[in-house]
Amino acid sequence: MRIVVCMKVVPRPEEVKVNLETKTLDRAGARSVLNSADMNALETALAFRDAHGGTVAVLSMGPPQFEPYLRVALAVGADEAILLSDRAFGGADTLATSYTLATALPKIGGADLVVCGEESSDGGTSQVPPSIAEWLDASQATYVERIVAGKDGTTVLATRALEDGKETVELVLPAVISVVVGSNEPRFIDYDRWAFAQSAKVKVLDFAALGGDPQYLGLQGSPTRVAGLREVRKPGRRRELVTVTADEAAFRIKAEIERVGRVRS
Amino acid sequence: MIDVREGGIWVYAERRGDSFLPVSLELMGKAREIADRLGVELTALTVGRDGGAGAQLRRYGPDHVLELAHPLLTTYDAKAYATAISAELRRSKPSTLLLGATRNGQDLAGRLAIRMRTGLTAHVTALELDDRQNLIGWVPGFGGGIEAGVSCPVRRPQMVTVKPGVFPLPESGTPTGDVTKVVPELSEKDVGSRRISFEPKGSTVDLTRAGVIVVGGRGTGGDFTRIERLAHLLGGEVGATRVATDAGWVERDRMIGQTGVITHPELALVFGASGAVQFTVGIEGANTVIAVNRDPAAPIFDHADLGIVGDLGPVVDSLLRALAA
Amino acid sequence: MVEESKSSVPIRFDDEAWEALAATTNANRCFQCGTCTAACPLADSTPMRVRALIRRAQFGETDPLIWKCMTCAECNASCPRGVDIVGLVRHLRQEKWRTREVPKGLPTLLWGIYSDGNTFHLPPKDRAAWMKDVKVPGRGSTLLYVGCTASYDPRAQRTARSVAKLLNLAGVEFQVMGTDEVCCGEAARSVGNVGLYDDLQQRNSDAFRKRGVERVITISPHSFDALKVGQSKYGGPQVVHYTQALEELVDSGKVVGTVEKRTVTYHDPCYLGRHQGVFEPPRRLLELSGLTLVEMANNRAQSLCCGGGGGRMWMETDPLERPGSRRVSEAAGTGADLLATACPYCISVFESERGSEVIPVTDVAELVASGAKG
Numbered sequence: 001m002r003i004v005v006c007m008k009v010v011p012r013p014e015e016v017k018v019n020l021e022t023k024t025l026d027r028a029g030a031r032s033v034l035n036s037a038d039m040n041a042l043e044t045a046l047a048f049r050d051a052h053g054g055t056v057a058v059l060s061m062g063p064p065q066f067e068p069y070l071r072v073a074l075a076v077g078a079d080e081a082i083l084l085s086d087r088a089f090g091g092a093d094t095l096a097t098s099y100t101l102a103t104a105l106p107k108i109g110g111a112d113l114v115v116c117g118e119e120s121s122d123g124g125t126s127q128v129p130p131s132i133a134e135w136l137d138a139s140q141a142t143y144v145e146r147i148v149a150g151k152d153g154t155t156v157l158a159t160r161a162l163e164d165g166k167e168t169v170e171l172v173l174p175a176v177i178s179v180v181v182g183s184n185e186p187r188f189i190d191y192d193r194w195a196f197a198q199s200a201k202v203k204v205l206d207f208a209a210l211g212g213d214p215q216y217l218g219l220q221g222s223p224t225r226v227a228g229l230r231e232v233r234k235p236g237r238r239r240e241l242v243t244v245t246a247d248e249a250a251f252r253i254k255a256e257i258e259r260v261g262r263v264r265s
Numbered sequence: 266m267i268d269v270r271e272g273g274i275w276v277y278a279e280r281r282g283d284s285f286l287p288v289s290l291e292l293m294g295k296a297r298e299i300a301d302r303l304g305v306e307l308t309a310l311t312v313g314r315d316g317g318a319g320a321q322l323r324r325y326g327p328d329h330v331l332e333l334a335h336p337l338l339t340t341y342d343a344k345a346y347a348t349a350i351s352a353e354l355r356r357s358k359p360s361t362l363l364l365g366a367t368r369n370g371q372d373l374a375g376r377l378a379i380r381m382r383t384g385l386t387a388h389v390t391a392l393e394l395d396d397r398q399n400l401i402g403w404v405p406g407f408g409g410g411i412e413a414g415v416s417c418p419v420r421r422p423q424m425v426t427v428k429p430g431v432f433p434l435p436e437s438g439t440p441t442g443d444v445t446k447v448v449p450e451l452s453e454k455d456v457g458s459r460r461i462s463f464e465p466k467g468s469t470v471d472l473t474r475a476g477v478i479v480v481g482g483r484g485t486g487g488d489f490t491r492i493e494r495l496a497h498l499l500g501g502e503v504g505a506t507r508v509a510t511d512a513g514w515v516e517r518d519r520m521i522g523q524t525g526v527i528t529h530p531e532l533a534l535v536f537g538a539s540g541a542v543q544f545t546v547g548i549e550g551a552n553t554v555i556a557v558n559r560d561p562a563a564p565i566f567d568h569a570d571l572g573i574v575g576d577l578g579p580v581v582d583s584l585l586r587a588l589a590a
Numbered sequence: 591m592v593e594e595s596k597s598s599v600p601i602r603f604d605d606e607a608w609e610a611l612a613a614t615t616n617a618n619r620c621f622q623c624g625t626c627t628a629a630c631p632l633a634d635s636t637p638m639r640v641r642a643l644i645r646r647a648q649f650g651e652t653d654p655l656i657w658k659c660m661t662c663a664e665c666n667a668s669c670p671r672g673v674d675i676v677g678l679v680r681h682l683r684q685e686k687w688r689t690r691e692v693p694k695g696l697p698t699l700l701w702g703i704y705s706d707g708n709t710f711h712l713p714p715k716d717r718a719a720w721m722k723d724v725k726v727p728g729r730g731s732t733l734l735y736v737g738c739t740a741s742y743d744p745r746a747q748r749t750a751r752s753v754a755k756l757l758n759l760a761g762v763e764f765q766v767m768g769t770d771e772v773c774c775g776e777a778a779r780s781v782g783n784v785g786l787y788d789d790l791q792q793r794n795s796d797a798f799r800k801r802g803v804e805r806v807i808t809i810s811p812h813s814f815d816a817l818k819v820g821q822s823k824y825g826g827p828q829v830v831h832y833t834q835a836l837e838e839l840v841d842s843g844k845v846v847g848t849v850e851k852r853t854v855t856y857h858d859p860c861y862l863g864r865h866q867g868v869f870e871p872p873r874r875l876l877e878l879s880g881l882t883l884v885e886m887a888n889n890r891a892q893s894l895c896c897g898g899g900g901g902r903m904w905m906e907t908d909p910l911e912r913p914g915s916r917r918v919s920e921a922a923g924t925g926a927d928l929l930a931t932a933c934p935y936c937i938s939v940f941e942s943e944r945g946s947e948v949i950p951v952t953d954v955a956e957l958v959a960s961g962a963k964g
Contacts, residue, residue: 013408014713025411031714033705094387095379124406125387130343130375139457140343142372157461162368164281165465169342169458182473187690188697189704191785223384227401228414237554238570241561249573250583253534253555256571257499257588260532260553483944507942511909523710524695524906541942542743546710564744 001054001153003045004111006101006132007038007073009066010122018231025229034069037117037181044147044179045115046077046187052149055079057108061089061100067202075189075197082108086206091219094123098131099216104205105136113156114176118143129178139171142178272360272421273306273328274299277350277373279365280311283318287434288365292427293325294435295392296363300328303398308359309442312346314339316446323440330444337451341369344457347376349449354381359422361400366426374426384417385424390431400425409552470502470518472526477501477534480521480548483508484537484558484577489515491581492536498588504528506538521547536577540565557581604650607685611647615678619671620644626665626675631895632658635911640665640675652682657693658911660902661780662860662895679900683782696781699904704786707772708738709904718768720747724754730763731804733827735817738773739934740809745941746934750809752959753832757807759964760844764807767797774808776816776861781901791820803827807835811862811933812899818866831862832955833932837871840878840958848880849961855884855926856954857917857940858893859933872932872954879958884924894920898935918945930954 015030045056058073060066061084070081084104092100105111114136119126126142133140141158148157150170159168161180171177207217215221242252276296278289293309300307306328311319316332323330333349350373354362362377364370366388378385386402393401393414401414402425417423472478479496481489481503489503496503505515507522521528522544529550536557538544545568548554556569557577566572573580612618626640627633633640636658643653656679665675686692702711720741726734734757740750757764775790794817798806806821806829808814818829839845854876862868869890876883888894897913918940921929929945931937932954940951 011407012713012715013410015715016407016411018411039701094375094385095382098379122407124404125375125385126371127375127378127385127387130372131379133343133457134347134376134379140372140376141458142343142375143368158458160368165463165467167460168462168464170461171458175457185694185697186701188687188700188783189785190688191783191789192688194785223382223420224386224415224417226413227395227416230403230412230414232405232410232412237568239567239572240570241566241572241574243561243574246575246579246583247587249557249575249580250587252571252573253580253584254587256553256555257532508944517906520906524904527711541745541938542710543938543942546712549712567744 001049001052001112002109003049003054003056003113003115004105004108005038005042005045005056005058005073005078006114006116006128007042007058007060007070008035008117008120009033009060009062009069010035010120013121016122018229020231023229032066032069034072035117035120037119037179039117039186040181040183041115041117041179042073042076042078043184043186044144045113047184048113048147048149054112057082059101059104059108060084061092061097064204067204070202071197071200072189074200075191075193076187077190077193080203081200082203082205084205084210086210088207088214088218091222092217093222093224094125094127094131095223096217096219096221098128099135099212099221100210101128102132102135103210103212107205107210108203112173114138114174116176116178118178118180126178129176133176136174136176139173139175140177141169141171141175143180144177145180145183147177272358273308274361274363275308275310275354275359275422277362277364277370278309278311278319278322279367279370280313280318285311285318285321286365286367286429288367288370288427288429290325291429291432291434292363292365293322293327295427295432297326297435299394302394305360308357310350310353312338312349316444319444319446320440323442323444324437325435326438327442329442332444332446333449334446335449335451337453337456338449340460342456342458343372343376345451345455346373347380348455349451350377351380352449353447354422362422362424364424364426366428370426374424378424381422381424383420383422383424385426386415386417387426389425389427392425392427399423402427470516472502472504472519472521472528475502475528475530477532478504478521478528478530478548478551480504480506480533480535480538481509481515482506482536482538482544485509485514487512487514491578491585494585495534495581498585501530501532504533506544523547535565535569536581538565539563540568607650608648611678611681615674615681616672617644617647617678620673621671623670625668625670629664629668631662631664631913632660632911635913644673644675644678647678647682652686656682657905659900660860660895660897660913661900663864664895667864667891680779680782684784687783692781693905695904696901699781700778700783700786703773703778703790708742709773709777710738710742712742715769717741717771718766720750721754721766722751724751725758726754726766727758727763728765730765731802732762732764733798733801733803733806734764734766735774735806735808735813736766736771737808737810737813737934738777739938741771743934743938745937746809749934749937749953749955752953752955753807753809753836755959756836756839756845756955756962759962760839761964762839765801765803767801770797772797774813774816775820776812777901777904779816780812780899781904787816787820791824795821795824795826798827805830807832809934811859811866812935815861815865831866831868831871831932833862833871833875834868836955836958837874840875845958845962845964847958847962849957851880851882852927853882853884853925854928854930854957855886855921855924856889857886857896857921857929857931857936858890859931859936860893860895860899862932863893864891872930875954875958876930879961881957884926886920886924888920896936896939898939903935903938912943914939914943914945918943918948922949928952928957930957
């Protein structure tokens with residue numbers, strides 16, 4: 001079984017700012033991390049490999065400076081790492097991103113199972129995993145908490161966390177799954193693998209190596225446009241402190257509950 | 266330039282058994298409003314094993330109801346659903362498709378958008394029309410700190426998934442529109458997954474996904490009846506500090522904090538907790554925190570949006586009365 | 591039906607593992623006298639038997655109770671054969687990282703330290719929040735190393751501010767690393783992850799060198815121990831605990847002042863006392879401030895652990911197994927007005943054991959600062 005884990009390097013959410021004049025994102029000063037849900041995806045893949053054999057490759061898209069993050073994934077336990085890096089890939093929305101990732105898969109040895117995190121902390125669309133599945137004409141299961149191997153190696157059983165309960169589906173391979181954030185505890189770096197992780201070759205593929213249809217790549221190939229940005233972050237807690245009667249306190253709390261209720265998802 | 270008026274507005278009405286999810290009905294209300302403004306037709310689309318259920322949607326103001334019915338559509342599968350729906354989208358060429366941002370809604374939309382080679386704006390919390398009548402969906406990103414307005418000006422249908430609760434649930438009215446049942450062309454190879462079991466949400470405690478958490482600490486003195494009633498009334502969960510679980514007032518899996526659960530609710534109501542960092546790291550991700558504590562110097566107030574200095578008993582009693590009223 | 595007996599498994603000596611252990615811990619000198627078991631504060635409340643733990647290690651087995659150990663070093667202090675039992679426990683824990691048999695929550699702790707630089711999973715950008723209104727000269731070769739707890743825990747932040755205030759009063763030129771500071775690595779070492787510990791020592795060494803640091807003053811005894819031991823291999827700066835630095839300043843008259851006349855009892859933190867042998871500076875500071883010191887029966891090298899060391903801050907402990915409440919009772923039994931200590935973990939544990947309801951818990955630096963003048 002060959003498993004490919006799609007991982008994204010994201011800026012720390014609290015360090016990204018909106019430049020209010022240009023209405024663009026200022027992420028220059030922001031430190032980066034591996035997307036949290038993708039760590040759960042990696043753990044899912046590694047645990048599956050440990051139980052059933054096979055290999056785990058991590059695949060990411062981004063500038064060359066993301067390479068050290070992929071080396072972390074190697075130190076954690078991945079067998080190989082591939083970075084898709086080209087200016088032509090920049091500015092991609094979910095269609096272009098999923099196209100680029102899906103196009104890369106046959107070039108890096110294919111995958112029986114593609115494992116992604118449920119969503120990224122920056123874009124938060126959760127659309128890339130099902131979109132990759134469509135480009136590959138593969139089966140899919142999103143919001144997965146647990147996978148186990150099917151009987152004859154041609155399927156996996158995936159348990160999805162839905163709003164009203166847990167659904168277990170039998171997925172025909174090849175398949176793409178997305179893993180619920182926090183559904184497992186990602187194993188920590190294995191420092192015995194550190195030397196390997198630092199010296200291993202991270203395969204970097206650019207547009208020329210990837211091939212593919214330029215009409216689906218990068219900003220050009222993205223059908224959506226960002227029409228505006230606004231910062232809604234609270235500058236920390238409001239820290240309003242009042243000493244009032246119980247009835248007034250109840251009134252204030254009720255008003256807050258109603259305010260939250262209006263924006264509740 | 267593509268004009269949204271060139272095609273109608275479609276709403277994917279997600280079924281749960283023989284009824285529809287509230288979010289789908291919320292979208293019907295909003296879509297009717299937009300359709301009227303643009304002078305286009307509204308179609309409600311529903312998918313399942315049989316037709317029939319779709320007639321209920323006539324009470325929410327559609328011009329048409331389209332039912333896709335096939336035995337292979339009995340349980341949800343992205344591949345089969347996308348195949349069935351995309352055929353109809355290609356035939357009728359609507360300008361807009363709205364879906365609820367439920368887990369299956371997201372699962373379907375991501376696949377369908379690629380099948381249609383179109384743009385998708387996901388998890389929308391506000392919807393506007395720009396001056397060219399393109400939909401702008403506002404979506405939260407970066408942990409909710411930043412919102413982006415996203416549109417899809419050059420491809421159709423423009424697809425949007427909207428979070429539940431963003432739009433009001435419309436009143437059901439006099440049935441309108443016609444109902445058409447279509448049996449899509451599907452075969453086994455169009456199906457990617459098969460549901461083999463389903464376990465309805467049980468009684469297991471999962472604070473990590475709770476939208477509202479009512480927390481009791483040392484200040485409760487061990488009486489959690491009010492806390493429990495409040496949590497029940499708000500549709501939330503009871504949480505506790507270490508002191509409260511140590512004392513056995515509340516079961517251990519409700520302990521919040523560094524050695525307990527890290528929560529991300531929309532609202533955390535914290536009663537009688539002093540606010541040690543080992544606890545507060547567990548509510549750092551809450552959208553809004555309200556704290557009640559007798560001690561005005563309690564560190565919990567540094568972690569609260571609204572802090573109330575006072576005895577929690579009378580405050581909770583008043584609050585229970587106010588909420589019941 | 592006959593149940594298969596587990597004792598039918600043949601006993602085997604794992605010589606290789608044992609030799610690796612013995613090389614760093616003198617474990618081969620153990621003659622199973624059991625003094626360690628008797629000294630262990632967990633012996634009363636848990637099935638922990640240190641002697642048996644060492645014996646099992648000889649068979650290549652790891653006692654699952656290693657995770658309960660607080661690395662308080664009472665066993666080390668009592669061992670007549672000089673076995674480094676704390677080192678042995680850390681070594682056994684290290685092996686468990688290899689086989690991925692560590693308690694739930696510890697990998698998450700380490701990921702937080704690795705990527706956020708602190709033990710709380712809080713944003714690195716908030717690391718300087720402890721300073722509030724405190725001004726720091728930002729010059730000189732002395733560094734105040736604040737550590738994770740005093741950076742993020744509001745209770746311990748007060749200690750850091752007190753130390754900074756006293757350094758300012760004495761006219762000491764010093765710098766802090768602010769949002770660039772990262773964890774000292776003690777938490778990683780305590781749970782047995784030497785890889786991350788070494789990584790953090792390296793990161794800190796690089797930062798110290800870049801900033802021209804010759805002397806490091808730590809708030810936490812855990813940072814003190816970890817940096818003192820860890821930086822020595824880099825030929826790094828001198829590392830002292832704040833009680834040592836402040837004692838010099840008070841002694842040389844750079845800071846004076848007396849606090850309200852009260853009696854105080856002092857709790858020796860394990861990592862300041864038994865691990866690093868610093869017993870007198872905190873006592874002298876209290877006395878120089880005009881407080882009357884009364885000792886608990888278990889003082890200095892016989893101090894009772896609060897229960898927060900050895901990674902126990904990040905593992906839940908059964909209320910019946912927590913030594914902290916015992917220690918609070920002992921402190922209250924002296925009749926002192928205050929319980930003072932010099933470790934953020936000890937304070938945090940005593941507070942969560944409702945210590946302040948029995949006897950007010952405070953920090954040495956806070957006491958000194960409350961009455962100090964430049």
